[in-house]
Amino acid sequence: MANKTINIKLRVWRQNGPSDKGHFETYELNDVPTAASFLEMMDLLNEKLINEGKDPVAFDHDCREGICGACSMYINGRAHGPDTGITTCQLHMRLFKDGETITVEPWRAKAFPVIKDLMVDRSALDEIIKAGGYISVNTGGAPDANTIPIPKDVAERAFDAANCIGCGACVATCKNHSAMLFVAAKVSHLALLPQGQVEAERRAKAMIAKMDELGFGTCSNTGACEVECPKGISISFIAKLNREYLKANLIP
Amino acid sequence: MIKLDAKIPQGRLAEKWTNYKESQALVSPANKRKLDIIVVGTGLAGASAAASLAEMGFNVKVFCYQDSPRRAHSVAAQGGINAAKNYQNDGDSIWRLYYDTIKGGDYRSREANVYRLAEVSVNIIDQAVAQGVPFAREYGGLLANRSFGGVLVSRTFYARGQTGQQLLLGAYQALMRQVNTGKIKLYPRTEMMDLVIIDGRARGIITRNLITGKIERHFGHAVVLATGGYGNVYFLSTNAMGSNGSAVWKAHKRGAAFANPAFVQIHPTAIPQHGPYQSKLTLMSESLRNDGRIWVPKKLEDAEAIREGRKRPEDIPDEDRDFYLERMYPAYGNLVPRDVAARAAKKMCDAGYGIENNPTKEGVFLDFKYAIERLGKKVIEERYGNLFEMYEKITGDNPYETPMKIYPAVHYTMGGLWVDYELMSTIPGLFVIGEANFSDHGANRLGASALMQGLADGYFILPYTIQNYLADQINVEPIPTDHPEFEKVEKEVQDHINHLMNINGKYSVDHFHRELGKIMWNKVGIARNANGLKEAIEEIRALREEFWKNVRIPGSADGINVELEKANRVADFFELAELMAIDALHREESCGGHFREEYQTEEGEPLRRDDQFMYVAAWEYKGDGNKHEWELNKEPLIYEETEVKVRNYKVAK
Numbered sequence: 001m002a003n004k005t006i007n008i009k010l011r012v013w014r015q016n017g018p019s020d021k022g023h024f025e026t027y028e029l030n031d032v033p034t035a036a037s038f039l040e041m042m043d044l045l046n047e048k049l050i051n052e053g054k055d056p057v058a059f060d061h062d063c064r065e066g067i068c069g070a071c072s073m074y075i076n077g078r079a080h081g082p083d084t085g086i087t088t089c090q091l092h093m094r095l096f097k098d099g100e101t102i103t104v105e106p107w108r109a110k111a112f113p114v115i116k117d118l119m120v121d122r123s124a125l126d127e128i129i130k131a132g133g134y135i136s137v138n139t140g141g142a143p144d145a146n147t148i149p150i151p152k153d154v155a156e157r158a159f160d161a162a163n164c165i166g167c168g169a170c171v172a173t174c175k176n177h178s179a180m181l182f183v184a185a186k187v188s189h190l191a192l193l194p195q196g197q198v199e200a201e202r203r204a205k206a207m208i209a210k211m212d213e214l215g216f217g218t219c220s221n222t223g224a225c226e227v228e229c230p231k232g233i234s235i236s237f238i239a240k241l242n243r244e245y246l247k248a249n250l251i252p
Numbered sequence: 253m254i255k256l257d258a259k260i261p262q263g264r265l266a267e268k269w270t271n272y273k274e275s276q277a278l279v280s281p282a283n284k285r286k287l288d289i290i291v292v293g294t295g296l297a298g299a300s301a302a303a304s305l306a307e308m309g310f311n312v313k314v315f316c317y318q319d320s321p322r323r324a325h326s327v328a329a330q331g332g333i334n335a336a337k338n339y340q341n342d343g344d345s346i347w348r349l350y351y352d353t354i355k356g357g358d359y360r361s362r363e364a365n366v367y368r369l370a371e372v373s374v375n376i377i378d379q380a381v382a383q384g385v386p387f388a389r390e391y392g393g394l395l396a397n398r399s400f401g402g403v404l405v406s407r408t409f410y411a412r413g414q415t416g417q418q419l420l421l422g423a424y425q426a427l428m429r430q431v432n433t434g435k436i437k438l439y440p441r442t443e444m445m446d447l448v449i450i451d452g453r454a455r456g457i458i459t460r461n462l463i464t465g466k467i468e469r470h471f472g473h474a475v476v477l478a479t480g481g482y483g484n485v486y487f488l489s490t491n492a493m494g495s496n497g498s499a500v501w502k503a504h505k506r507g508a509a510f511a512n513p514a515f516v517q518i519h520p521t522a523i524p525q526h527g528p529y530q531s532k533l534t535l536m537s538e539s540l541r542n543d544g545r546i547w548v549p550k551k552l553e554d555a556e557a558i559r560e561g562r563k564r565p566e567d568i569p570d571e572d573r574d575f576y577l578e579r580m581y582p583a584y585g586n587l588v589p590r591d592v593a594a595r596a597a598k599k600m601c602d603a604g605y606g607i608e609n610n611p612t613k614e615g616v617f618l619d620f621k622y623a624i625e626r627l628g629k630k631v632i633e634e635r636y637g638n639l640f641e642m643y644e645k646i647t648g649d650n651p652y653e654t655p656m657k658i659y660p661a662v663h664y665t666m667g668g669l670w671v672d673y674e675l676m677s678t679i680p681g682l683f684v685i686g687e688a689n690f691s692d693h694g695a696n697r698l699g700a701s702a703l704m705q706g707l708a709d710g711y712f713i714l715p716y717t718i719q720n721y722l723a724d725q726i727n728v729e730p731i732p733t734d735h736p737e738f739e740k741v742e743k744e745v746q747d748h749i750n751h752l753m754n755i756n757g758k759y760s761v762d763h764f765h766r767e768l769g770k771i772m773w774n775k776v777g778i779a780r781n782a783n784g785l786k787e788a789i790e791e792i793r794a795l796r797e798e799f800w801k802n803v804r805i806p807g808s809a810d811g812i813n814v815e816l817e818k819a820n821r822v823a824d825f826f827e828l829a830e831l832m833a834i835d836a837l838h839r840e841e842s843c844g845g846h847f848r849e850e851y852q853t854e855e856g857e858p859l860r861r862d863d864q865f866m867y868v869a870a871w872e873y874k875g876d877g878n879k880h881e882w883e884l885n886k887e888p889l890i891y892e893e894t895e896v897k898v899r900n901y902k903v904a905k
Contacts, residue, residue: 033529050804067417069322121319137382143378166323
């Protein structure tokens, strides 16, 4: 592996709490290895800031392998940056040019208030799951797992929806800041499976009501969410959600 | 000396759990409402326990450092979960899963606990399917299985390469459902700072709100720790950045014995390190070894040419490739257990056959060429598509066309707080579940067994055993948190934080953590020896002293301060690291993941010394302030129904 490095300029959003107005701060960072991940580059920036006695940039991250859904940066105008099918932690510096200026912002949405710098509050997504994003079974008493055969393609399709990592890129990308893709993924995952069909209607209604209540916008079918979803969740699940919702509301 | 009573129930191995459940004390529904339980951690163990306890009627408070419980690091487990369903009709049984686990752990785990784990494994799959976990299925609609290392059957259930994620979402959803009913109160972005003990029983915790910096007190009739392992002692590991050992360490310093701290699992197939700025290592699932073949060049000059970029792996003809696992362990081949595969990789690289162009030349190939020839690209894509993509994103190489490069990385810690059969630590009322305890994997864990253990503990074991403890607590009124013990422990936490904030030294927390990691990897890593371990102990102590003099934490403690969070965790890692080295030094034998170079056979296989070391090493903290000391307590391991053998993966037995 060639140990290539680049010099970059970073415009990073700094905001000291939800009530602070916030502003861009510019930093120069030299000799960034192109094999490093974007967050490793942010570590280098923070190490530099700490050594200079300055306040490091706050951002969410944890697993650094694209699955926990914690990392959430808006980079050069795109959720999770200039690559598709990835989270911010999977973005690598080899995609950037020497001398490039990189703009880094937090998710921006009414339902995701900024906590500090690039860190936002996404507990609204947990609230939506809490409202009904589950199958209501208690521990114990489940029948043998092979009792209900599920066609392979149905299981696969359910998985495609269950793939959601709850990062919120769909909300940040949508011009209306709608959470429809997030809700659609959970509603579809569970409604596709026989186990989940029992309470499918109740679930769709409860989750949509909660989404509306929390200040997410409405869906206008632009499809931007699908493009930036790190797990490639299809917008066709939104159609499935609409069908579930309609069914739930037609039956008195 | 602590009295270590494992409280193993009477009867034959296969009857113990049934006997226990039939004779244990239960808490009535009316009384469950009166009892508060604290659960720390929301991975598979914590989330499943919290949900199950709340469903039963207990009042549960759940804490996690992440912004959402769904992000706990169980989410990253790729390969699968074992269960003795025998759906494949290949001769599996509870006994066989039990036997594979106890053998895989190199006869350093407790017979009764492991048997119970195998017993409840089948319920986990039923529960997960009922929750909507989309496991892989066959065309007939029934569940599919694959095989994992160290076994001769296919008993691993999986959901593409994201089994941990799907199981965690199942448990997380069950947990959120109870948050909705009001039976669970959730505290995300909150870190446990210490344990409060009143009259000899665990009665609460002190926490820090990671957003406001506020220190808070919480009471519980019982406390459950489900905080995972301590692999991040090594700085580089496959753990999440925030994974830490502080909750268990604080409990240890308050009196809970720490068992087998030296037992660390080094996973053979992670992506090799690429530079000094590296923040973590990414695992490539063990399931890949079902279809991938591991090799290095037979000729030293080929290895050198590959490292220097003069040759590509595709240029090496089959006859010049050394499929060393297939050569050394014909019966299990590429699917030998993790410790065996990791040691073999180190052996080949130490001998100069490593293929990665990094300072240590550490890397071997994992090649899918043969599987693609045999099964076609489409089948391989179906099985491992997302893993291949993940690999390509990180390395820039396409594994359909060129072999993956892999190398061992710290992955899992078999050691943890000592617990009895009821999963209770040596502190009454303090329960420890999942990776945080030591109980089931002995000196080495088999693949796809961590998810199994986490969910077994959380769904099916703790919800029973905790009642046996709580049954005589029903008349205990909740203790107000202005009790002097709460006040005292909170003050100690505050003093600890102030101390760290006032050092104002020269170096970042990461600087010290990286140095600690180097000592641990080099001297308390894949292979250990007495001299290296003695050096490690001295070096850890010196570095810890330097940390307390020279660490620099910017900002204040009254709000978000990521550096302070890291400093709190690394301060504990220093102490834990020392105990790991002490344990490794005291255990003068090789077993599972603990390989002492002085104790090996002529063929280089680990040499167990059952006559002297067939026990659990449960260390008791005896230090005060800056001087750390430990006393060794031994729980002998008695195998009543299992024939103890030499672990041998050269033949199929």
